[in-house]
Amino acid sequence: MDRKQQILDAAERLVRARGFDGFSYGDLEAEIGIRKASIHHHFPSKAELGLALTARYRGQVVGKLGAVAARRTRAADRLAEYLDLYREALAGGEQVCLCVALSAGRDSLNPDTLAELDAFNAASLDWLTATFKLARSDGSIKGVEEPGLEAAAALALVEGAQLIARAAGDVLKFDLATAQLKARIRLV
Amino acid sequence: MDRKQQILDAAERLVRARGFDGFSYGDLEAEIGIRKASIHHHFPSKAELGLALTARYRGQVVGKLGAVAARRTRAADRLAEYLDLYREALAGGEQVCLCVALSAGRDSLNPDTLAELDAFNAASLDWLTATFKLARSDGSIKGVEEPGLEAAAALALVEGAQLIARAAGDVLKFDLATAQLKARIRLV
């Protein structure tokens, strides 16, 4: 089946490594092993491919975050897993998450895809805000006062940490940038 | 006069709005009003243009940060001006700083340009580290413990805040993401 999923997998890798303007149907042809024309059969235009990519990504991440919240009852543990998700998305410094990759090249996206990107950021903020609210009651993260501001700062921090790690091609830069936030997590 | 500077000005605007892969010599032709071939006379290849752009940018920012340090003796005032510089670089949500624009599309850059980007990040980190060291002695920023970690976190925070503001096309997202850091600044 899933030529469509296979194409989306390859496209996602390419976008996250090179940006939306940095990959082509020709690249997909080389990666997947079928002709450009065949790829157009599944995704008639690059804009539709971009939209499908973004929508799928949002669904996946929302699912993962939901699973983390279901599995972890302490805010500190949720935040630690959140940071790990972003760290792993770096693939050692070779990629960034799709959200970071698309945000910079915003002008290349059509309105539908931009709306998906907005929805992704909103979902992330909601999840983080809920996490910091929980932290205020369970006390598992130090010094939380305004959950909404904590969430906005945490989202910017992880996205910026990804960008810096990607620029250097070194995942350790991500660890350095997030060390201070991580240090606020109370063990046990 | 300086065609070269004029070309760099236009190229910088375009890169910051669309990314390095998102602009062409054709765009420059339209913006400046001379032919593509004439632009190649000043910058034979796009790679050389990118390098000149990055080198000039680093020099400008280093100069600005030096001027801030010369003008402001309190760490808090220096940090406030630093945040303002990044906020202004957003141009209302239409652009990001050159560093953010280039980091995402890292694969399109040649080694020289990547080295400039590294040097830019290193200079930013140095300046921020010195600022947080000063804060630890003058007490103008609340709760500073490790200047190096504060610097790494602050750099990631402003870059991520730019990215989020750019994605939404709304400079207020930058303010939201940086509000918590700003709240640590002691007045007077």
Add this chain to the structure above:
DNA sequence: GTCTATAGATTGATAGAC
């Protein structure tokens, strides 16, 4: 320094056979 003209490659996309 700027121009016209052009090269060769790549881009996203389509037509139509199998």
Add this chain to the structure above:
DNA sequence: GTCTATCAATCTATAGAC
């Protein structure tokens, strides 16, 4: 669904006249 063939547009870059 995949292919060959092809399109028009755009890309970076060069040659050579003025």
